[in-house]
Amino acid sequence: MSSKKNNNISSRSMGRVTLSDVAEKAGVSPITASRALKNPQQVSEKLRTKIYDAVNELGYIPNHAARSLASSETKIISVIFPSLSNAVFPDLLDGIHDTLTPAGYRILLANTHYESDQEEILVRTLLEQSPDGIIVTGIDQNERTQKLLLGAKTPVVQIMELTDSPIDMNVGFSHFQASYDLVRHLQNAGYQKIGFIGARMDPRSQRRMEGYKHAMQDNNISNDNYVLTSQSHTSFKLGAKLFNQLFTQHPELEAICFSNDDLAAGAIFECNRRGISVPKDISIAGFNDLPFAEELTPPLTTVSIPLYEMGKKAAEYLLHKIVNRSHPTPRQHDVSYKIIERKSTYSHLT
Amino acid sequence: MSSKKNNNISSRSMGRVTLSDVAEKAGVSPITASRALKNPQQVSEKLRTKIYDAVNELGYIPNHAARSLASSETKIISVIFPSLSNAVFPDLLDGIHDTLTPAGYRILLANTHYESDQEEILVRTLLEQSPDGIIVTGIDQNERTQKLLLGAKTPVVQIMELTDSPIDMNVGFSHFQASYDLVRHLQNAGYQKIGFIGARMDPRSQRRMEGYKHAMQDNNISNDNYVLTSQSHTSFKLGAKLFNQLFTQHPELEAICFSNDDLAAGAIFECNRRGISVPKDISIAGFNDLPFAEELTPPLTTVSIPLYEMGKKAAEYLLHKIVNRSHPTPRQHDVSYKIIERKSTYSHLT
DNA sequence: CTGTTAGCGCTTTCAT
DNA sequence: ATGAAAGCGCTAACAG
Numbered sequence: 192m193s194s195k196k197n198n199n200i201s202s203r204s205m206g207r208v209t210l211s212d213v214a215e216k217a218g219v220s221p222i223t224a225s226r227a228l229k230n231p232q233q234v235s236e237k238l239r240t241k242i243y244d245a246v247n248e249l250g251y252i253p254n255h256a257a258r259s260l261a262s263s264e265t266k267i268i269s270v271i272f273p274s275l276s277n278a279v280f281p282d283l284l285d286g287i288h289d290t291l292t293p294a295g296y297r298i299l300l301a302n303t304h305y306e307s308d309q310e311e312i313l314v315r316t317l318l319e320q321s322p323d324g325i326i327v328t329g330i331d332q333n334e335r336t337q338k339l340l341l342g343a344k345t346p347v348v349q350i351m352e353l354t355d356s357p358i359d360m361n362v363g364f365s366h367f368q369a370s371y372d373l374v375r376h377l378q379n380a381g382y383q384k385i386g387f388i389g390a391r392m393d394p395r396s397q398r399r400m401e402g403y404k405h406a407m408q409d410n411n412i413s414n415d416n417y418v419l420t421s422q423s424h425t426s427f428k429l430g431a432k433l434f435n436q437l438f439t440q441h442p443e444l445e446a447i448c449f450s451n452d453d454l455a456a457g458a459i460f461e462c463n464r465r466g467i468s469v470p471k472d473i474s475i476a477g478f479n480d481l482p483f484a485e486e487l488t489p490p491l492t493t494v495s496i497p498l499y500e501m502g503k504k505a506a507e508y509l510l511h512k513i514v515n516r517s518h519p520t521p522r523q524h525d526v527s528y529k530i531i532e533r534k535s536t537y538s539h540l541t
Numbered sequence: 542m543s544s545k546k547n548n549n550i551s552s553r554s555m556g557r558v559t560l561s562d563v564a565e566k567a568g569v570s571p572i573t574a575s576r577a578l579k580n581p582q583q584v585s586e587k588l589r590t591k592i593y594d595a596v597n598e599l600g601y602i603p604n605h606a607a608r609s610l611a612s613s614e615t616k617i618i619s620v621i622f623p624s625l626s627n628a629v630f631p632d633l634l635d636g637i638h639d640t641l642t643p644a645g646y647r648i649l650l651a652n653t654h655y656e657s658d659q660e661e662i663l664v665r666t667l668l669e670q671s672p673d674g675i676i677v678t679g680i681d682q683n684e685r686t687q688k689l690l691l692g693a694k695t696p697v698v699q700i701m702e703l704t705d706s707p708i709d710m711n712v713g714f715s716h717f718q719a720s721y722d723l724v725r726h727l728q729n730a731g732y733q734k735i736g737f738i739g740a741r742m743d744p745r746s747q748r749r750m751e752g753y754k755h756a757m758q759d760n761n762i763s764n765d766n767y768v769l770t771s772q773s774h775t776s777f778k779l780g781a782k783l784f785n786q787l788f789t790q791h792p793e794l795e796a797i798c799f800s801n802d803d804l805a806a807g808a809i810f811e812c813n814r815r816g817i818s819v820p821k822d823i824s825i826a827g828f829n830d831l832p833f834a835e836e837l838t839p840p841l842t843t844v845s846i847p848l849y850e851m852g853k854k855a856a857e858y859l860l861h862k863i864v865n866r867s868h869p870t871p872r873q874h875d876v877s878y879k880i881i882e883r884k885s886t887y888s889h890l891t
Numbered sequence: 892c893t894g895t896t897a898g899c900g901c902t903t904t905c906a907t
Numbered sequence: 908a909t910g911a912a913a914g915c916g917c918t919a920a921c922a923g
Contacts, residue, residue, distance in 0.1 A: 209900055220910050225902065235908065250692055255669045256615065257900035259606035260915050267649075275634055281625035288625075288652050297666065299617075300650045302638050316647065319605045342600055427836045460836045483833065486777040486810045559916055570894050575918060585892060607916030610899045 208249045216245035228253070259321065268296050268324045268509060269317040273305045273393060277425070278481050279498055280328075283350070286502020287326060294510055296323065303328075305393055311336045318343050324509035330354035330361070331394045346512040348505040351395060353525060360512065361523040362505045366395045369494050369528040370402030373476060374448060376530050378410050381540030382446045382474065386417040388433045388458075389450035390425045396450040399478060403448055417441060425450075430457020438473060446474035446536060452481045452493055459487050459535065474536040489534035501526045558599045566595040578603070609671065618646050618674045618859060619667040623655045623743060627775070628831050629848055630678075633700070636852020637676060644860055646673065653678075655743055661686045668693050674859035680704035680711070681744045696862035698855040702745060703875060710862065711873040712855045716745045719844050719878040720752030723826060724798060726880050728760050731890030732796045732824065736767040738783045738808075739800035740775045746800040749828060753798055767791060775800075780807020788823060796824035796886060802831045802843055809837050809885065824886040839884035851876045 214224040219238055227234040227242040234242070245251070259265045268291055272280045288298060299320060303309040310327075314336050317325065324346040330353075332340070340347050340358050347359035354361055377385055387403045389396050400420070407413040419437045423429055430453060438444060449455035455477030462469050469475055469489055477484060480495035504524050511519045532538060564574040569588055577584040577592040584592070595601070609615045618641055622630045638648060651667060653659040660677075664686050667675065674696040680703075682690070690697050690708050697709035704711055727735055737753045739746050750770070757763040769787045773779055780803060788794060799805035805827030812819050819825055819839055827834060830845035854874050861869045882888060 207900095211900080221900085222902075222911085223909060226909085229902090233908070238909085252665070252693070253669050254610070254671060254900055256606045256609035256671060257915090258902075260604070260610050260917085261900075261902040263915075265606065275625075275631035275638075278628070278631075281628075281631055284625055284650075285652070288650075292651070297670065298650050300634075300638075300648050301642070302635070315602070319603050320647065321604060321606060343602070427832060431836075456833070457836065460838065463838045482777060483806070486781075486807065488810065488813045488838070557916095560918095561916080571916090572895085572918070573893060576893085579918085583892070588893085604916050607899090608918075610901085611916075611918040613899075 207254070208251045209254070210251070212249055213242060213245045213251050216249060217241040263321070265321050265323055266296050267299050267320055267322045268326065268506075269299045269301065269320065269322040270326045271301050271303065271310065271313055271317070272328050273303045275302060279479055279496070282498035283502040286499040286504075287506045288502075290503045290506035290510070296510075305391060307331070307333070311339070314339050318345075321345075323513055324348070326350055326505050326509070329394055330357075330363075332358070346509050346518070348508050350501060350505045352398070353523065357523060359522070360505075360508045360518050362501055362508060362526060363524075364496065364501075364526050364528050366398040367402040367405075369496075369530075370399035370448070370478070371406045372402075373478075373494055373530055374403050374406035376532070377446055377448075377474070377476065377536060378406065380536065380538055382536075383410075383412055384414075384417070384441075384443055384445045386419070386437055386441065386444045386447040387450070388430070388437060388447055388454060389418075389420040390423055390429055390433070390454055391450075392420055392422060399450050417444065420450075425453050427453060427457035427460060430454030431461035432457075434458035434461055438467075444473060445540070446470075446476065448476045448478075450478060452477035452479045452484050452491060455491055455493070455535075456483060456487055459489070459491065463488065470534065470536050476536055480531055484531075485533060487535070492533045492536040493531050495529045495531045497526050497528075557604070558601045559604070560601070562599055563592060563595045563601050566599060567591040613671070615671050615673055616646050617649055617670055617672045618676065618856070619649045619651065619670065619672040620676045621651050621653060621660065621663055621667070622678050623653045625652060629829055629846070632848035633852040636849040636854075637856045638852075640853045640856035640860070646860075655741060657681070657683070661689070664689050668695075671695075673863055674698070676700055676855050676859070679744055680707075680713075682708070696859050696868070698858050700851060700855045702748070703873065707873060709872070710855075710858045710868050712851055712858060712876060713874075714846065714851075714876050714878050716748040717752040717755075719846075719880075720749035720798070720828070721756045722752075723828075723844055723880055724753050724756035726882070727796055727798075727824070727826065727886060728756065730886065730888055732886075733760075733762055734764075734767070734791075734793055734795045736769070736787055736791065736794045736797040737800075738780070738787060738797055738804060739768075739770040740773055740779055740783070740804055741800075742770055742772060749800050767794065770800075775803050777803060777807035777810060780804030781811035782807075784808035784811055788817075794823060795890070796820075796826065798826045798828075800828060802827035802829045802834050802841060805841055805843070805885075806833060806837055809839070809841065813838065820884065820886050826886055830881055834881075835883060837885070842883045842886040843881050845879045845881045847876050847878075 210224050211221050214221040224242050227239050301313040326348050328351050330349050337358055349357055349361045350363055352363040353365050389400050419433055455475050458475055477491045477493035480493045484491040484493050560574050561571050564571040574592050577589045651663040676698050678701050680699050687708055699711045700713055702713040703715050739750050769783055805825050808825055827841045827843035830843045834841040834843050
């Protein structure tokens, strides 16, 4: 009963129930069955009921590949992240997921593990799925990847950062500015000798470091020895290790900005263990405002990012372009950030 | 140049470069081009080179939907998780991703947000993609979902927990046993008045609570008042709140087991704030051994789960069944767990 | 090693 | 409101 014309189960078919089977059972043509499922109002109630009954009795499940091939719509959105262990991405993904799922879209997820050469490969394989939209992390795609993305004529949103020349659409914030502002904030509180510790040093960490450096230069107290970075993966342990290294060499430091909360938390944990008082002996600031930041002892001064909202917005931009065939105006959205002052730094250094 | 028979760009095609275009340019038949891409060794080097050149010149990208329809292989694995905010799932997903990606599979991700009625809907939509395999969290799928899964004739792995009657394959560990052992471990150290605090109370939390209860009963010191649960979502804050509630009512408690590390960490943070000494005034144990557990002050006694390995194993089971058309023997794998004793509890209560 | 033919399951287009 | 015919882009089956 695999099709009207062929009552044997063909060797190629999987013996799966098809729309023709449903149509036959309901006594209608396949196209009517198709319409009953996609645009119910186009089919008389009488036939509609018959068709629904047939669907239920046979346990019909549409074949997505066939639908995509015929309609050139896949209802798939590809998402490329550098990592999932980094807690910012699950939050981002939640926002994307919660917006896309109700709209009938599915998420194809890929993970570069922060290896930029992986990105091109992943974009290529994801494009084979002809996704209806693509979300990529960051703005540093290489030229070939950009060409691929452009050539696919698929809506693209670059997230996390802002760029002057988006491939298509762009939702994010300025890591440079956020970090610059944080350092300025500390300087306004009276801090002068401020250090910077970073790890992994992906493009966003780099730009946060640049923000720090510029703020220091603008205050005429820049000192390259106050900067310590590592290519290793971020972790609490690494934060503790780098902190020890930098603070031992430069006990004159008044504050240290970390490229993310994990490193900063590691430093705070280490201070607790070593009996170093935060913020008295050394002040500490992080980045991202992960859930644990406000629970540390002392609570961590950091920069809060609306991750879930960024995910939502990126998904909405995609949906807008899919529906209207043109991007929203403006094609770029700055989700901004907020400096969260907590007890790991002073408001007024005295 | 959309096809041999039709030199106009048909209105239905997206104007995308097809395999026929490549074949035409290379002067071969489409099937030869197809083989050159899928089974290079089947095609003479001469033609192969021509075909590769054509692919590059035209920027050909295969159409996955067409391939799937023709070959009834989608190279897609669907993964259903209850959450991504819960840090155990990103780790699990990494293991799955790292095993599946090199094998040429893509991951379709869905998230139930711990709402069990979502699961059936998600399974249904994911099945429309005809995935080559499915990974679902837990063993509590409702009957209709099980029937759907079975009817799809797609390899299925249930993860996180162990069950006597897997739908297909099963990789996990016994939450009951792990929790039971943890409590026994504390009892052996001399603890008697042990409490339990849980939140969200998904099936796995439930079984961890059962493990606690049985261990208490087996020691003849069970006391229902020592158990406090909440349906709210897990968080550090909630851990602190529930801790305060239970410990205020029952200051005689010697130790409290939390259904996960987040709650336990929240309690430790609260103790630090309130000057309650851990483990002296109260001992605390968690579950999952998240990265921060060993960094807390004091470090947290907890149960370690090989999440990444569990993900890998589940993916390997899937690949095994896809390749061999039969599941590995046994069809079930216990990844086990390990009790990690740290300073938040005593080894010997004296 | 290469080609021909047919068809995967659905939806578009064009009739009625 | 319903249907017939054609085709989306690719690969299985069967030649040669």
